[in-house]
Amino acid sequence: MSPQSFSLHPAWDRMYSSGMTVQEIVDFTGRARSTVHRHLQLRERVNEGLRAVHDSAREARDPDWSPTRWQYRYKEVQDFCKSNGRLPAVHGDEVEHGLASWVRSQFTLHRRGALPAIRITQMDMAPGWDETPPRTALDDHWRNRLCELAVFVAETGQMPGYKKFSGEHEHVLGVWLHTQHQARAEGRLLAWRLEALDASFSGWRSRE
Structure with missing residues (x-):
């Protein structure tokens, strides 16, 4: 297996390729900045085109790309998943119900083809978010x-x-x-x- 085809953190690579900055990746993953930065530096060495892909994607970002309110809500969902080992459910308490409704709204936009690729990439960090519950x-x-x-x-x-x-x-x-x-x-x-x-x-x- 060549070094280009192997990555310890493929999700980070996808985030970086879609235009997210190192700090944004740190915010969404909760990992140390030095760890994320070191990983991406290594990936840039073994994949010479990675930095160019990142720069191009970042320049193409819309002015309202992942607004602060969206990022904050996403972080709440991510924290919930880490603490509970599952996605928030509509039958939970008021806070959990609100998070579940937000996830559902992202799923609806995704089904309509209206959810930006970068947000799909971020939502993919919450396994099962795009599955219809029985x-x-x-x-x-x-x-x-x-x-x-x-x-x-x-x-x-x-x-x-x-x-x-x-x-x-x-x-x-x-x-x-x-x-x-x-x-x-x-x-x-x-x-x-x-x-x-x-x-x-x-x-x-x-x-x-």
């Missing part, structure tokens, strides 16, 4: 949450709160219920889920 798994989890909510209401005589709560379990259920309210208000709540909530809790819609 519908049945999501539906089963939703039904389980509805059952947990029913048990909570039966035991406490009240709906869970997502701002004021007595414990982590109530908080999780409160955030989940709040998410259902938001989905209903925005017309995103599936009809069968709306019917299930109405049948189980007649007054759930009136809650803020």
